[in-house]
Amino acid sequence: MSHSSPATPDTGTGAGTAPTPDPERPGKPSLGARLAASVADPVLRILVGATLISRVGRGIFLTVTVLYFTFIVGLAPHEIAIVLAAASAAGVVASLAGGLLADRFSAKRLLILFTAIEGVALIAYVFAGDFVTALVIAVVCGLFEQGANSTRSAIIARAFTGESRVHARAVLRTVTNGAIAVGSGLGALALAIGTADAYRILIAGAGALYLLGIIQMVRLPSRVDAPARTAAAPVTTATGSVDAAASAKATAAERRVWRRHSPWRDPRYLVLTALSAVFGMQFGVAELGVPLWIARETTAPESVVAALLILNTIIVVIFQVPLSRGTHDLRIAARVSGIAAWLMAAACLVYASAAGLPIGFAITVLIIAAIVHAFAEVFSQAGGWGLSFELADPVRAGSYQGVYGMGYSVGALASPLVVNATAISHGFSGWAVLAAIFLASGLGTWWLARRAARTAARVA
Structure with missing residues (x-):
């Protein structure tokens, strides 16, 4: 069963509320109005x-x-x-x-x-x-x-x-x-x-x-x-005195209920965390793999590294908010996770193909790869956020988000080793292995989200 939070009353103007057009100025709201509405x-x-x-x-x-x-x-x-x-x-x-x-x-x-x-x-x-x-x-x-x-x-x-x-x-x-x-x-x-x-x-x-x-x-x-957290009320006897043994049992029962909400007892969420941690190694590709690949294996100048990072930033700034809309819906989160899987696998293979090309072609191929990679990043983050919130038990929201964040930290720790052992050490075949890893983890997230959506639909 999905751990999605129950609906709560709106407390004012919620985040993402669409701006109301000025009746004096019909048509699409201005950029300033849209930015103001977004926050x-x-x-x-x-x-x-x-x-x-x-x-x-x-x-x-x-x-x-x-x-x-x-x-x-x-x-x-x-x-x-x-x-x-x-x-x-x-x-x-x-x-x-x-x-x-x-x-x-x-x-x-x-x-x-x-x-x-x-x-x-x-x-x-x-x-x-x-x-x-x-x-x-x-x-x-x-x-x-x-x-x-x-x-x-x-x-x-x-x-x-x-x-x-x-x-x-x-x-x-x-x-x-x-x-x-x-x-x-x-x-x-x-x-x-x-x-x-x-x-x-x-x-x-x-x-x-x-x-x-x-x-x-x-x-x-x-x-x-x-x-x-409300502690269990003391249990009293018929004479009004506190029954210590019964009170201790009530407290123990309350603690057992609290532990049942632990993310460590939620296999589905742990699988999501593991899959997201693996896909999160994409950041290691951008920070370590691509710079070393450009410097060692391509004819492109090292300054291209900075240009690709700027390009990534621009794409994220422009597209992250609009492409994240609707991903609280498990079906949409599944769809964008699947798209991210294919895009990231493609990006790895395009990065690899830049080796040995003349400088102009190499730069062009790297730019194409960086664009595909940036959109894979945007889609994967959007899908991951939706799933990490909707599949979490709201009773222990902090613990669930802590476990999910821990998965990303493990992925960040492992990514330099994995990227070096694949793409940097083995060239095209290593990039192909990386592509397979990202494809498997992304499609795994797609499958998990689709299954969660079907389960939620049956319960509803």
């Missing part, structure tokens, strides 16, 4: 404001981090790899823990706390002077970044229903991509100046932006928190 919900507006500020800081850090470790801290390549892997491993644990905590404590306060610690940790990179210090700071950042992500997902699961939840995720991802692009441009200043002070000032500024975003988070309403 009409007050909770979404607060999350957008906080994300817009903090993700600029994230973009700065992502741009300068590896070179900062290399040229300023003086780390060797293998030490940088260990630092980044340790941060990812910490994120696996934190994704699960963040969701669990969001079911027991105030999600609003947790999000503020996690973001504050992450911002301070980013600023602490300014004082990193050796491998151990950088490693410790990176682990702290990884822990609280992923903990905040799971908490934010729990907030979305509770603050919105149905299509509005997917819409909120799509809007936030669009804002994230745009803000990171702006941050990357600011980070390029440090790369252009090249001095240690320039790096440190921008990294400190990145952390400060995280702290600045907290000003928005404090405005979140209490309805984003989990409903308070």
Whole structure:
């Protein structure tokens, strides 16, 4: 049976509500009106404001981090790899823990706390002077970044229903991509100046932006928190005294009911998480596989890497929201997951075909592959969001979102190893293996969603 949330009364203008055309100006609403309507919900507006500020800081850090470790801290390549892997491993644990905590404590306060610690940790990179210090700071950042992500997902699961939840995720991802692009441009200043002070000032500024975003988070309403758990009432005897044994049994029964709502007892959701984790390795293809493939196996200049990343960002910003509409419906989520599977498999094969071509043809083929890849990413994210919300038990929304986020963290941790062992080590045949992996995981998600839709229809 689907764990989709029951319908709840509308609390004002929900996210994704269509704008009302001005009777004085018939026809399609203006771009400004459509943008305003897309963030009409007050909770979404607060999350957008906080994300817009903090993700600029994230973009700065992502741009300068590896070179900062290399040229300023003086780390060797293998030490940088260990630092980044340790941060990812910490994120696996934190994704699960963040969701669990969001079911027991105030999600609003947790999000503020996690973001504050992450911002301070980013600023602490300014004082990193050796491998151990950088490693410790990176682990702290990884822990609280992923903990905040799971908490934010729990907030979305509770603050919105149905299509509005997917819409909120799509809007936030669009804002994230745009803000990171702006941050990357600011980070390029440090790369252009090249001095240690320039790096440190921008990294400190990145952390400060995280702290600045907290000003928005404090405005979140209490309805984003989990409903308070009610303890079992004491059992009294005929004389009015408390029956300790019976009360203990009632408390134990209440705990058993709570445990029955655990995502770890939901095989369907665990399968969805595993399939999404595998497909999530697509981000490793973009971040590691494509740059190395371009540099080693194609005649295209390395600058094409930046152009492809910009192209990806543009496609996500333009298409993520419109192509995510309706994916709260399990049938539509199944359809877009299937489309993503075929597109990602095709992208892998097109990337592979760029090897050995003349420079002009190589660049053209890589651009085509990047476009196909970007749409695969957009569709897979839209389908995954819809399924992760609709198949989750609303009683423990935070735990479910924590488990789903943990799956993505595992995929991010594994993707460099898998991409290197396939595409980078074995060329075209390796890309073909990657294509088969993505096709299998995407079609697996398609099958699971279709089955869930049929089950929900029978129950209804």
